[in-house]
Amino acid sequence: MPRLSAARYGKDNVRVFKREKDGDVETVTELTVCCLLEGKIEESYTVADNSPVVATDSIKNTIFIKAKEYPVNPIELFASMLGQHFLDKYPHITVANVDIIKHKWSRMVVDGKPHPHSFHRDGDEKRTVEARVTREGIDIKSSLKNLLVLKSTGSMFYGYVQDEFTTLKETWDRILSTDVDATWAWKTFPNVAAVTEQAAAFDKAFDDARTITFKTFAEENSPSVQATMYKMCEQILDAAPATASVSYALPNKHYFEVDLAWHKGVQNTGKDAEVYAPQSGPNGLIKCEVTRD
Structure with a gap:
């Protein structure tokens, strides 16, 4: 029925x-x-x-x-x-x-x-x-979306599973770019009056999340997108005590080296790489959610 x-x-x-x-x-x-x-x-x-x-x-x-x-x-x-x-x-x-x-x-x-x-x-x-x-009560999730960021060095990726399906080469220096989608969920509010009392905290949390995203992304010599996004989550939870959890969804926008050795022996890979081919897809997509104990 x-x-x-x-x-x-x-x-x-x-x-x-x-x-x-x-x-x-x-x-x-x-x-x-x-x-x-x-x-x-x-x-x-x-x-x-x-x-x-x-x-x-x-x-x-x-x-x-x-x-x-x-x-x-x-x-x-x-x-x-x-x-x-x-x-x-x-x-x-x-x-x-x-x-x-x-x-x-x-x-x-x-x-x-x-x-x-x-x-x-x-x-x-x-x-x-x-x-x-x-x-x-009132459950609220705040987000920062569509923030496109890129750094031309300061990113690594190595030590991952190597088997018969693996062609990706380990690297200790790569371009890292992503479209930031960060969300922080607030502890449940009992009513609108409680939301009103926290009004200033919403703007502060957004500004802090944006600053933390920029600073961590730019300054960390990232071993992986996973490790970097986890650090971002930890810091946002510290900065916004009224939040219950933080999550990130970060697509890895790939920029691949172009091998130009076929043209007069031009070196454009590894330490000599200067020209890259931006990829529209497929792309990696990494997500995580970090909650309070």
Whole structure:
């Protein structure tokens, strides 16, 4: 006998832009919001009864209205407040899942001075949040995504399994590049008030995670992506005491030496390597999650 075991619905890809003024200085925030609701909505699926359905268009309108009424930064707080609204407004809704992407706009520097109202997009880096708001508490995961980094030396890889399937050569000097996807999960918050109390901690954790990622990546003579990402996780847990776990997903973007010896004996491998071929795929993908004891 079939039964509906899980269901959620809502509005995805809601683009929100908020402009705020402080005297002559303006600040802009651009978000992409997904809000999916769960609760006593089975009848809309099983017997075509739409009476419990809050229309997805109404969800979209609510996102815009609450972006006007609520602070949109930090996004962890906005996601929590938005999710709590749906639980308060509709008694039959038991869970609001709010995912937000914050698109990066950086203030222009003109003639050595920050411009009061002009911005530029410097890369694809994004700050994101996943909030699951229930009547028992609020679970939040914050992330740094699409941060593309590369170093031209200071990376090694050796000592791995060697068998009949192995062609990769050990190296003590290689290019290392990856697209950073780092996530830190916060300990469960009992309510929005508790999230509000931690508002400053969200921005600090993001800044610390970014700084730790840069510093560790750049300074460590990395024996492997695995070892380097573990160190990053440890440091973020230390920097953000209210977090419960940290995870990284790092694709290894390969740059392979090009053997040019066929052309007049040109040496371009090992210590003589200068010209490389960037690879679009396949690529290594390394993941880990580090939690507190």
